[in-house]
Amino acid sequence: MKIALFYPTCSAWSITEGVRDGFTRMGHTVIDGTKSGLIHKAGLDLIFVSGPEYLWKELRVRYPEWDILDAKKVGWLHETVEREDYGTNPIAVENRLPLEEIKAFTPYLFTPAIQDQKYGLRFLPNGVDTHRFQPRPKHNLDHAPIYLGSLYPKRKNFLDRFDIRKKAGYRECPTVEEYADILARSSVVLSLPSLSALTVTQVFEVLASRTLLVTPALIYPDGLFEHGRHLLYYDDDPSPLLRRNEEVAMRGYDEVLAHHTIEHRLSDVLKAITPVQTIVPIRRPTR
Secondary structure (H helix, E strand, C coil), X not given: CEEEEECCCCCCHXXXXXXXXXXXXXXXXXXXXXXXXXXXXXXXXXXXXXXXXHHHHHHHXXXXXXXXXCCEEEEECCCCCCCCCXXXXXXXXXXXXXXXXXXXXXXXXXXXXXXHHHHCXXXXXXXXXXXXXXCCCCCCCCCCCEECCCCCHHHHHHHHHXXXXXXXXXXXXXXXXXXXXXXXXXXXXXXXXXXXXXXXXXXXXXXXXXXXXXXXXXXXXXXXXXXXXXXXXXXXXXXXXXCCCHHHHHHHHHHXXXXXXXXXXXXXXXXXXXXXXXXXXXXXXXX
């Protein structure tokens, strides 16, 4: 297939450039519209927008003929329909996600949050580019757990409430290469609470690194991973869980490779948007 891809540059690798690389490894021709500017629209089979809630306004300006393009248009949301900060978040319109506008923009619309199926969206969890996130030697398995990510007020309050700064180290990682290396060489990663209720990309990235993950319990369980088997969920104070466990890390790693790579996700998309062809048996005339 000939696929045009668009994504916001501020989002996680696996659901942006990882999508591009995943489609390419699957044998498709991908035109990266984020990197190349205006794309040649002739002959496109698919337009894939990762994070359409961030891009729909911009792309409608760049491509006024968007609605009449022949290619199928797929959107894969990065956020949930209901998020804690839509009162101040710039992607919101009148304090809500402009869902109807996004549906019109990308009629094949997927969500990484299982609860958003009630809005008529297809459930497509986040995944991971396992060519970017891989295990590496862990030279010191006894070093302190780490946490990463943006420290907005919700997370700062969480860190202060449980005095996490004394129990885990914070690592800044300006490039995806450094981020992947930090995850792979750590023994325990603490995932911080999020503003969207879903299994975030960091969950898949840590597990693909064969590193133990301690992460917030889901408000809406999606059944992707099992506590104590693939990772460790916490409801309140995560401190008692911040100890390395190589068996759980290994099972989480195996589970990701078996079911949660970016190729798994893209294959599911292509199956969902491809009409099922019914083979009608040839009826031979009876004598």
